[in-house]
Amino acid sequence: MSNIKNPVLRGFNPDPSILRVGEDYYIATSTFEWFPGVQIHHSKDLVNWRLLTHALTRRSQLDMLGNPDSGGVWAPCLSYSDGVFYLIFTDVKSHMGPFRDTHNYLVTATNIEGPWSDPIYLNSSGFDPSLFHDEDGKKWLVNMLRDYRKGRNPFAGIVMQEYSVEEKRLTGPIYNIFKGTKLGLTEAPHIYKHDGTYYLIVAEGGTRFEHAVTVARSESLFDPFEADPAGPMLTAADNPQLQLQRAGHASLVQTQTGEWYIAYLCGRPLRPSMYCTLGRETALQQVEWTSDGWLRLAGGGHHPQVDVEAPNLPQHPFSSEPVTVHFDEDKLSIHMNTLREPLSEKWASLKSRPGFLRLTGRESLNSLHGQSMVARRQQAFDVEVETLLEFEPESYQHMAGIVYYYNTKNYYYLYVSHDEELGKCLNVIATDHGIYNDVLSRPVSIEGHPQVYLGMRISDEKLQFLYSFDGMRWMTIGGVLDASKISDEHVESPLNGVKMDAGFTGAFVGLCVQDLSGRKKYADFDYFTYRELERTDESE
Known part of the structure; x- marks a missing residue:
């Protein structure tokens, strides 16, 4: 069996949102001020990846003229339900200082390669939006909540609101479901349901060398989520010697053979400067469910790894790109x-x-x-x-x-x-x-x-x-x-x-x-x- 060699998406491919539809795997990543918006990579085996398409290819979908450096498209979330691909993203118009203008949108497509729809506006209360499709057919938008006030936590929790497909808008009350842990800077929420329990995966610690993945759970979407008492599921913050640093911002996928993996961002610093000249990249790691219902890295520990056991799937390489x-x-x-x-x-x-x-x-x-x-x-x-x-x-x-x-x-x-x-x-x-x-x-x-x-x-x-x-x-x-x-x-x-x-x-x-x-x-x-x-x- 072959290994996954991390990072699987090299060079400026951060904030991965991984999705499986049938035998195909897709990862959507942030593109910030660069056009076209949202890179979508494709794989059949989690080992070999190719850049397949972009979701935001028209000005009617994404108008970034005047956006600041490192503004634009943050943290897309790719999901699939009832034959439709859903892509949620933030268009960031300002992000320095106490105020952040972060507008969240939804586009859809029936084919991953498009055409993708023009955007539906959702909200502007924070960034890193994600869409959860519950088993009862309801859809819920979650995002971090921004608080500009002095003396307050600017990362004010993870909020959730129902999305109406028929009305094409958010509707009903807003719930603050998770305030985060002492690591702070709680962002990048993704909700999953496993064995009747709701799980919330978030990033904490900031997207630099203190970055981490935290898992929380609840029996109900409307009750506060309890953080894993073992601490972060994934982080390199306690070991600067690891080749993969800045590990965090994860999303979860199950293979068709029943194995579980997370996609997460990381960086490979040069030594001794510790500067990541290739930016934030995307890696994969195998995870497993413990007997008491927590999600942990396969094999134990919480460190990112360069070599990871690949799933039991046929190899599917792609042809190389011309130089x-x-x-x-x-x-x-x-x-x-x-x-x-x-x-x-x-x-x-x-x-x-x-x-x-x-x-x-x-x-x-x-x-x-x-x-x-x-x-x-x-x-x-x-x-x-x-x-x-x-x-x-x-x-x-x-x-x-x-x-x-x-x-x-x-x-x-x-x-x-x-x-x-x-x-x-x-x-x-x-x-x-x-x-x-x-x-x-x-x-x-x-x-x-x-x-x-x-x-x-x-x-x-x-x-x-x-x-x-x-x-x-x-x-x-x-x-x-x-x-x-x-x-x-x-x-x-x-x-x-x-x-x-x-x-x-x-x-x-x-x-x-x-x-x-x-x-x-x-x-x-x-x-x-x-x-x-x-x-x-x-x-x-």
Whole structure:
């Protein structure tokens, strides 16, 4: 029997909601400000996974223009009842400070690959909503309750309200069913029913290194839930040496052969910095019911594991994804994403010049609105990225190149632009906590070259940009940069003693164009290569 190798969804795939329908398994994960919204992965055996689809693909479903960094889609919940897939999600409009504007919605589909409906608004009282389908046919929405008042617990408990399918709205009284444990920051609720008892699985401790999974139970939905006296079912908080850290935010699934597993988020920190440059990822672990009716990790203990026994199911591998996207199809790779809005022919075209991706420059990399960027997740510690760019800038306000991006305040950018003295040139920007710096003391002239190859090499905490005129002989530019800054931990590190931001996403590598003059200057990209490199056992 094979093993599950964790994490099963690598690189920025947090807040997993796992679901089985027949012989198919699905995991929905948060996408935050990246479009399309809600990644849905598919498996037949819990070992092999592929990115199957996205649920939120239209602006009518998800309008995130102006959403803050690490806002947007939080903690989707995927469920199935009576032939219908239900997906609950939060669209977060603000999340720094005491107030959080968190709007919860429901979309449905009869096929997991869509089309998914336009959203039904539910409430805005908190985030991490989840839908429970009870045996009597009633449906209940649960979410954490936010309290902005000073001196109060901002995580004010888990609340529940009935959802009416006929009326397409929440109805009836609101029940506060669980106040949490001393770990605090009680969120991410999921209700399950097993052997006549209701179980509530929540995340506690916050989504950093104190993260944990807590289980509570009740004989009735309307009575307070009692927390497991043994403490968290899953956490790495007491052992910083474990490879998988930040373990929490779990959901439960039963296989068709009767085995039980949880999907949960985790992070793999680099040592000694303890920065998780790949963001929050998704792992699986086997669980079992004890004789006294509690849910615990199979084999005992509460630590996340890299190698987990797989269920007794036939192996079902998927074909590997191509390393290079040549832009010769009528749509982008499913792994490519845009910021806050869907891809539009107005600024990202595969038709204007067949075989190329044409990006028309819009706003700067600091913008929360119209960014012309196409990017994908970094999913391995060692990767190479490469493209061939054709671009004729006429002003320093024209920029195009490749970017290593966390958010609008933290990124590295190798770009082609125009300098009054040097003409067409290469330069490198580093933006840290919103503070802009030129990496080079002087741009590198590439005047007279109609094409330039751009590349980056990322290895753990090291980033090196490169360029070439023939694609064979590569030259470094900008020196070795600190890739660890493209991480949750760095983004949340205080600046002058003040926490400036919250980071919940992960590193992206991609292509982008800016025209700060508004003249709609475009650039053509011939291909995009994302290659994951093999690591030795010593570097794991």
